[in-house]
Amino acid sequence: MLIGIPRETRPGETRVAATPETVKKYAASGKHSIVVEAGAGMLASYPDADYEAAGARIVDAATALSADLVLKVRGPTADETGKLKSGAILIGNLNPFDAAAIESYAKAGVTGFALEWLPRISRAQSMDVLSSQANIAGYKAVIMAAFEYGKFMPMLMTAAGTVKAARVLIMGVGVAGLQAIATAKRLGAVIEASDVRPSVKDQVESLGGKWMDVPYANDEEKQIAEGVGGYARPMPPEWMARQAGIVHERCKAMDIVITTALIPGRPAPKLIKAETVAAMKPGAVIVDLAIEQGGNVEGAELNKVVVKNGVKIVGIPNLAATLATDASALYARNVLNFLALSLNAKTGDFAVPKDDEIIIATLVCESGQVVAKK
Ligand code: NAD
Secondary structure (H helix, E strand, O other): OEEEEOOOOOOOOOOOOOOHHHHHHHHOOOOOEEEEEOOOOHHHOOOHHHHHHOOEEEEOHHHHHOOOEEEEEEOOOHHHHOOOOOOOEEEEEOOOOOHHHHHHHHHOOOEEEEHHHOOOOHHHHHHOHHHHHHHHHHHHHHHHHHHHOOOOOOOEEEOOEEEOOOEEEEEOOOHHHHHHHHHHHHOOOEEEEEOOOHHHHHHHHHOOOEEOOOOOOOHHHHHHHOOEOOEOOOOOHHHHHHHHHHHHHHHOOOOEEEEOOOOOOOOOOOOEOHHHHHHOOOOOEEEEOOHHHOOOEOOOOOOOEEEEOOEEEEOOOOHHHHHHHHHHHHHHHHHHHHHOOOEOOOOOOEOOOOOOHHHHHHEEEEOOEEOOOO
């Protein structure tokens, strides 16, 4: 089998779906040939020579994209899709909520696996690309906030006087939010955090953060807040209004706010209203990690740092790509672990276990058809 690793071509995408480390493992059985597009790992600091040393051949884009098994970070563009071979297997962040893109992969005759739809079961944890990349984004959000913030994060006692620790609010405590809490804590900030899912309170407190509670008015609200499969569901407008009121008051005291709230397949919930931004302290910084899904913060702009009443709002997308080397290393291992369901590293035998729940959940197109999901 020919395994292809093309260079990512979407704007700002620096990651690569296989590293020399994982290429070596794909090549180990001697049964498969690996082709890597020239420069595929360059922006992630993996030179072509390292891929060659690991057993790959360096090729052009068309050769990498027309392999039997194509490993991608992002779903192929229209141009890339045109180069895929009918009958090939395509693995990556295929953006399964983009029906037109999935339709185009189906039309190209490929069998597509969207890694965003990995089920949140313990067996799939080592393959979970959303987690590995969100972890990086949560870390980098804090570093970006520290960069934009005109004061220290930790409390300092100096001969020239005392400097107060920064107060940081984290909204949305999934994988990114937890890492943001841990990173801000290491920098010495005082942390508050909030999420719609009540199960997160203990995790926040165990990391040394204070839980910002938004009470539930009734059992129905509480049940919706539990979410499904580890993901949040949209909350009723009454709860959102209650949350906005509490957030408004707490934000007045905050130096840094990091928002990470997402609901799969929907626009990001708006958690910080324009009037809340207007009520914040000048010099405060907000980092909106949900910017690609429309943002959690009113006034945030994609690809920009905007200043409103002295408050900086950072809307830089795809923060994982700003740590391209580690992001690629973790992503590539996620892909390797996903492929281990089908590819026996020692013997090189390849067979997709079609009845495996991980395969069923991630399969988005096959035999020219889009695979419908419940
Ligand atoms: P996510 O990126 O989908 O969302 C980020 C956070 O935003 C979530 O915690 C969500 O509850 C929160 N949110 C949504 N609407 C909100 C609102 N209105 N106000 C405040 N917060 C809001 O989530 P994620 O990071 O992918 O992780 C979700 C959960 O799944 C986590 O608890 C994580 O530990 C768990 N998880 C489990 C596995 C596994 O068992 N295999 C793998 C990965 C993640």
